[in-house]
Amino acid sequence: MADYNFREIENKWQQHWRDNNIYQVSADPTRPKYYVLDMFPYPSGAGLHVGHPLGYIASDIVSRYKRLKGFNVLHPMGFDSFGLPAEQYAIQTGQHPAITTAQNIERYKEQLGNLGFSFDWSREVQTSSPDFYRWTQWIFMQLFQSWFNQKTNQAEPIESLITQFEQNGNTSVNAACDEDTLAFTAEEWSNSSEAEQQKMLLNYRLTYLADTVVNWCPGLGTVLANDEVKDGYSERGGYPVERKKMKQWMMRITAYADRLLDGLETIEWTDSLKEMQRNWIGRSTGCELDFKVQSAGITLTAFTTRPDTIFGVTYITLAPEHELIGELTTPEQQEEVAIYVEKAVNRSERDRMADVKTVSGAFTGSYAINPISNEPVPIWIADYVLAGYGTGVVMGVPSSDDRDFRFAKHFDLPIIHVIEGTENLENPTEKKHGTIINSDFLNGMDSHDAIQAAIDKAVQLKLGEAKVNYRMRDAVFSRQRYWGEPVPVYFKDDIPHLLDEEDLPLELPAVDEYKPTEDGEPPLGRASDWQYKNQYGYELTTMPGWAGSSWYHFRYMDAHNEEEFVSKEAQAYWGNVDLYIGGTEHATGHLLYSRFWTKFLHDRGYVTVDEPYQKLINQGMIQGQSSIVYRVKGKNEFVSLGLKDQYEVMPMHIDVSLVSNNVLDTQAFQQWRDDLNGAQFILEEGKYLCGSEVEKMSKRLFNVVNPDDVVEQYGADTLRLYEMFLGPLEQSKPWNTNGIDGVFKFLRKLWRLFHDGSGNFSVSEAEPTSEELKVLHRAIKKTQEDIENYSFNTTVSSFMICVNELTSLKCNKRSVLTDLVVILSPFAPHIAEELWHLLGNVDSVTQTNFPNYNEEYLIENVHEYPISINGKVRTKLNFALDMSKENIEQAVLQDETVHRWLDGKSPKRVIVVPKRIVNIVI
Numbered sequence: 001m002a003d004y005n006f007r008e009i010e011n012k013w014q015q016h017w018r019d020n021n022i023y024q025v026s027a028d029p030t031r032p033k034y035y036v037l038d039m040f041p042y043p044s045g046a047g048l049h050v051g052h053p054l055g056y057i058a059s060d061i062v063s064r065y066k067r068l069k070g071f072n073v074l075h076p077m078g079f080d081s082f083g084l085p086a087e088q089y090a091i092q093t094g095q096h097p098a099i100t101t102a103q104n105i106e107r108y109k110e111q112l113g114n115l116g117f118s119f120d121w122s123r124e125v126q127t128s129s130p131d132f133y134r135w136t137q138w139i140f141m142q143l144f145q146s147w148f149n150q151k152t153n154q155a156e157p158i159e160s161l162i163t164q165f166e167q168n169g170n171t172s173v174n175a176a177c178d179e180d181t182l183a184f185t186a187e188e189w190s191n192s193s194e195a196e197q198q199k200m201l202l203n204y205r206l207t208y209l210a211d212t213v214v215n216w217c218p219g220l221g222t223v224l225a226n227d228e229v230k231d232g233y234s235e236r237g238g239y240p241v242e243r244k245k246m247k248q249w250m251m252r253i254t255a256y257a258d259r260l261l262d263g264l265e266t267i268e269w270t271d272s273l274k275e276m277q278r279n280w281i282g283r284s285t286g287c288e289l290d291f292k293v294q295s296a297g298i299t300l301t302a303f304t305t306r307p308d309t310i311f312g313v314t315y316i317t318l319a320p321e322h323e324l325i326g327e328l329t330t331p332e333q334q335e336e337v338a339i340y341v342e343k344a345v346n347r348s349e350r351d352r353m354a355d356v357k358t359v360s361g362a363f364t365g366s367y368a369i370n371p372i373s374n375e376p377v378p379i380w381i382a383d384y385v386l387a388g389y390g391t392g393v394v395m396g397v398p399s400s401d402d403r404d405f406r407f408a409k410h411f412d413l414p415i416i417h418v419i420e421g422t423e424n425l426e427n428p429t430e431k432k433h434g435t436i437i438n439s440d441f442l443n444g445m446d447s448h449d450a451i452q453a454a455i456d457k458a459v460q461l462k463l464g465e466a467k468v469n470y471r472m473r474d475a476v477f478s479r480q481r482y483w484g485e486p487v488p489v490y491f492k493d494d495i496p497h498l499l500d501e502e503d504l505p506l507e508l509p510a511v512d513e514y515k516p517t518e519d520g521e522p523p524l525g526r527a528s529d530w531q532y533k534n535q536y537g538y539e540l541t542t543m544p545g546w547a548g549s550s551w552y553h554f555r556y557m558d559a560h561n562e563e564e565f566v567s568k569e570a571q572a573y574w575g576n577v578d579l580y581i582g583g584t585e586h587a588t589g590h591l592l593y594s595r596f597w598t599k600f601l602h603d604r605g606y607v608t609v610d611e612p613y614q615k616l617i618n619q620g621m622i623q624g625q626s627s628i629v630y631r632v633k634g635k636n637e638f639v640s641l642g643l644k645d646q647y648e649v650m651p652m653h654i655d656v657s658l659v660s661n662n663v664l665d666t667q668a669f670q671q672w673r674d675d676l677n678g679a680q681f682i683l684e685e686g687k688y689l690c691g692s693e694v695e696k697m698s699k700r701l702f703n704v705v706n707p708d709d710v711v712e713q714y715g716a717d718t719l720r721l722y723e724m725f726l727g728p729l730e731q732s733k734p735w736n737t738n739g740i741d742g743v744f745k746f747l748r749k750l751w752r753l754f755h756d757g758s759g760n761f762s763v764s765e766a767e768p769t770s771e772e773l774k775v776l777h778r779a780i781k782k783t784q785e786d787i788e789n790y791s792f793n794t795t796v797s798s799f800m801i802c803v804n805e806l807t808s809l810k811c812n813k814r815s816v817l818t819d820l821v822v823i824l825s826p827f828a829p830h831i832a833e834e835l836w837h838l839l840g841n842v843d844s845v846t847q848t849n850f851p852n853y854n855e856e857y858l859i860e861n862v863h864e865y866p867i868s869i870n871g872k873v874r875t876k877l878n879f880a881l882d883m884s885k886e887n888i889e890q891a892v893l894q895d896e897t898v899h900r901w902l903d904g905k906s907p908k909r910v911i912v913v914p915k916r917i918v919n920i921v922i
């Protein structure tokens with residue numbers, strides 16, 4: 001073989017790895033395990049673009065490296081294959097989404113296969129396959145059969161709750177449950193009907209049916225989770241989203257709020273990602289303070305994080321949805337309040353929170369009593385108060401809070417300053433001013449302790465109760481869609497019941513169309529003859545996209561188990577994911593839900609780990625480099641970039657494949673679309689130059705680069721190295737092919753190290769020189785350190801340096817090249833495997849060991865020290881780099897030249913600066 005023929009090499013080894021199941025692993029208690037996971041893709045119709053493999057390449061490098069280091073590496077891949085696009089396509093074409101999905105998966109596998117990943121495909125999972133989703137349904141059933149005991153801080157079987165109800169009713173139970181759950185005694189429990197009992201239990205189950213205000217997206221015909229809605233529009237498709245009350249399956253994730261926060265301390269994720277989860281959970285410590293309403297038997301309770309400011313409360317505000325508004329509004333205020341409430345409730349929560357400029361509100365006509373000053377304060381309604389947070393009541397403190405200040409200014413409400421420095425509560429000298437807690441006392445504490453002290457004081461003064469609030473809400477689990485997991489529930493007398501376990505999986509029924517029914521039922525409402533035991537109606541919503549991905553990491557451990565979702569043994573061996581690589585867009589969706597389900601499965605004894613992903617890295621995005629041409633307005637004529645200001649132009653995105661080095665292939669452009677046929681060009685220097693823009697890689701912007709094309713031109717090894725070479729993994733960076741030739745040349749240079757001038761394989765058996773060993777061991781050390789620090793771009797450049805140096809040393813020694821091939825193999829596995837075999841090895845390079853570097857070889861043996869005497873360099877001397885300062889000093893003073901300059905005097909000081917200089921002062 002004369003030259004580096006990447007096509008032949010890559011095909012050959014991909015085939016060989018497949019035929020020999022090289023990447024198949026099984027649990028092996030004699031070896032340490034390492035689990036490397038990629039966020040599995042949704043197989044979209046567009047296929048992979050060069051941005052997708054970035055994370056997969058990095059995780060593949062780590063997997064291969066860990067294997068060489070003696071670990072038993074689990075590195076699986078699968079598909080998150082339920083989802084909207086296949087369903088939208090089904091609605092348009094009538095084709096079953098399973099067909100589209102299967103085609104897309106085929107395409108993805110082919111594309112992934114071209115890149116030489118070391119996935120164990122025997123463990124592939126597809127969330128839309130009944131073999132997989134029967135376990136998603138099974139986990140749903142376990143959630144339904146569980147409650148969260150706050151005394152033990154974990155989930156328990158619902159039977160233990162029923163036992164408590166039978167013995168003591170619910171008053172001594174401390175559970176995560178619906179807020180409006182009424183108290184009952186053991187007797188009342190046993191006297192309740194079966195239906196009443198089931199209704200009560202729904203208040204406690206970890207998944208439950210509830211009437212909730214949801215994000216309803218008429219354009220998509222479904223409910224969306226908060227993280228699927230951006231600025232009032234659906235993230236997918238950009239359709240408007242409304243607030244609507246509907247009966248939904250919910251997941252009681254709020255029960256786990258504290259554990260989800262605490263767990264963050266035990267995992268290696270970036271601070272920014274942890275902070276995103278903390279903010280999303282939004283734990284806030286404060287108290288609920290009571291305000292009696294004047295001349296009415298009502299008490300309003302406000303949640304506040306600043307009970308110390310209670311002296312400054314000059315008004316109370318309610319959310320426009322608050323249920324007591326009717327009762328509190330006086331006849332004179334009725335009309336104004338009605339108009340205001342109607343306007344306010346139609347604004348989305350997000351708008352209401354984001355809008356700090358427009359102040360709006362209405363006075364109810366009623367007053368409450370400030371419990372500290374005993375002054376009456378007016379009760380208002382304002383849309384900045386959210387119904388779903390705290391109690392939906394805010395105590396207005398214009399002197400301490402900006403929003404309250406703006407409100408008070410706007411409506412001319414009094415502003416009373418909280419006087420600091422005096423704890424004059426017990427005996428307030430001045431009625432209106434004061435603080436419940438001495439600020440001298442507060443000043444010495446950090447804000448957390450100060451708030452806690454204020455809360456303790458408020459409780460001690462019986463102003464209210466301590467309370468922790470969370471911004472996070474229970475998660476809506478129902479989707480009004482077809483292409484998702486059916487919920488394993490049927491209804492008897494309107495009460496939800498679980499299917500028998502042996503009836504799983506509950507498979508998706510056939511339907512005539514994939515859209516909602518005429519009376520607004522979800523698509524499953526179209527299935528005919530679809531009843532449980534031929535008599536009970538099934539739940540018609542399906543599960544959300546995040547259901548399958550909340551536990552798939554366990555299934556890979558034991559992908560074909562038909563008895564359990566994962567066996568105890570497999571789980572005990574593989575533990576949790578050691579390294580997880582994926583995008584940040586999942587920060588508050590998938591990454592929170594899978595932590596929740598993992599904790600739940602842990603509580604119920606099904607898995608031993610309590611966090612799914614020990615270390616997480618978010619790869620950056622590879623952006624597209626769009627190409628733009630400038631159409632002269634109203635004409636089929638296009639003007640080159642440099643001349644465009646002389647015309648009235650319309651910029652237009654065009655396919656990047658029509659452009660090379662910013663020069664347009666005008667002929668190809670004319671053929672690109674029918675309407676461009678016969679297009680005219682205004683050129684500069686005989687060329688049409690395009691504009692360019694760095695943007696998200698997207699079909700719509702025609703800037704998508706298909707990895708298949710790059711592989712075709714340069715090979716997978718070049719693509720792998722090049723993607724890593726583009727920059728630090730976590731950083732986003734534009735795709736440009738400027739440097740790809742350099743990487744390709746590097747691999748050819750590597751190839752030539754192993755071949756003589758006429759292209760014959762030729763290595764020497766001679767012993768390497770110390771110089772050659774230094775070059776090699778420097779590269780071994782750097783590769784190891786860089787991979788362990790996930791710094792892949794720097795490894796690629798160290799390979800380049802190494803190969804350049806070996807080339808100039810004309811080194812083709814077998815022992816050096818053998819190690820070089822091994823350290824390169826995680827990055828460029830095909831060429832490494834080929835060279836490994838050319839070197840005479842029989843087994844795969846993946847089955848060898850990573851070489852150890854030897855520090856001795858790394859030592860730059862000597863350094864030439866300038867010897868300065870009284871500030872002037874008088875001579876230069878060579879010393880070994882590892883020589884001690886004392887020895888250097890000794891040797892310097894022995895030197896003849898130095899002797900001469902000393903002229904018989906003994907020096908006052910000798911300063912040895914290692915690897916630099918020796919200064920002698922006489």
Ligand code: ANZ
Nearest residue numbers: 284303304305306384385386389390392394397400401
């Ligand atoms: C008085 C006060 C004085 C407040 C002060 C803050 C500063 P976090 O930290 O997010 O939990 N609040 C309470 N319920 C609300 C609701 N439903 N809608 C909008 N705002 C609400 O914020 C808690 C603070 O947000 C509470 O403390 C309350 O205002 C307000 F100098 O009470 B504060």
